[in-house]
Amino acid sequence: MIDKNSKVLYDRAIKRLPGGVNSPVRAYRAVSRTPRFIEKAKGDRITDVDGNEMIDYICSWGPGILGHADPRVVQAVQAACEDGLTYGAPTEREVQMAELLAKLVPSMEVSRLVNSGTEATMSAIRVSRGFTGRDKIIKFRGCYHGHSDGLLVKAGSAALTTSVPDSAGVPADFTKNTLVAEYNDPASVEALFAANPGEIAAVIVEPVAANMGVVLPREGFLDFLREITKQQGALLIFDEVITGFRLALGGAQEYYHITPDLSTFGKIIGGGMPVGAYGGREEIMRFVSPDGPVYQAGTLSGNPVATAAGLATLQILEEDKGIYDRLQKKTKMLADAVRTAGKGRVVVNQIGSLMSIFFTDRPVEDYASATTADTRAYADYFGFLLDHGIYVAPSQFEAMFVSDSHTTEDIRQTIAVTEEFFAQ
């Protein structure tokens, strides 16, 4: 595997872009390699500028559930482009999107399209504050909800303290209302509610955490969050940017039979184009401008080309009754084989078409256990796979994604390369 042209492009890129990239994880800093610059992708294969074709388990961090350049989605986008790229005015397709969202995810009685997961979570938090009249929110350490100021925080010395920003440029004032609990730890949530009675507007959670690597909710954890928020007059926000339309057609809320008050979506909902969405109970969403006092807006929100890609993708998922079963089977086959090959050196968490390989010997059930993983060992695994044509996340704390276009042969190829790695 050569990376000559990637190196040339990277040298140019770092002159004009921070880290040479438009999103930090792409810079390969956690794995100390030159990032591969991509030329094209089709199905489960991605090809870099040096002609290296690789099996792709990043799938653009989640949108690619059908596989790259699905002809049905590409055709919908091409047709939409013929009629203009953006109008800044309502279109039928946006109504179809909102109606389909409500059908596939019944809790989404009223929704609004935005352009990213960040915008979706930022807006959901704002409307939860506007609706409850409360300022504080609870998030979980290790969960990521995009880069809006108030959500770029992690706990201070204990989950009970208010949080300190973990990004420069975020004034402490912007995060003082963001409280941080421990994922899978009900007591840490109870303590925050007890310490802030009547002040917490919402709890926002990734129903399956996928930004500390994949960490599953313990039995009853999500039910607990649903219960305590109801009791405390706070809203439950499911951040389904990753789990939405991935764990099931109705997302994690269908998979776990929990109805949140608000949900956020991204990635798959745009079918590869920039689309996010937030929404939920009608009485809450009627607070959003121009119906209500919570302002939120966007020039390209619901634009005809992005909604064409999103609608085509959701319609394909809705019509294909076997896709989620196929995704689960293929991903489980890979996860089981990696567990066997790793012989106690790795823990693999897998659910549906999401999985993570942690280089640790203990169960990974929360942020603390996830961070026991040996990130150097992960970096070695990453480099070995990359050199053997397998393209996985350049960070231990991301997810692997399997698409409907991943063939059994390619899964077997991935297993063989993994077995070779562990046999060294």
Ligand code: KE4
């Ligand atoms: P975007 O603004 O990147 O569309 O979505 C933010 C977001 C919100 N909620 C969850 C659960 C998310 O996982 C994300 C974004 N995920 C990352 C991958 N861990 C996107 C990749 C990147 O940052 O480049």
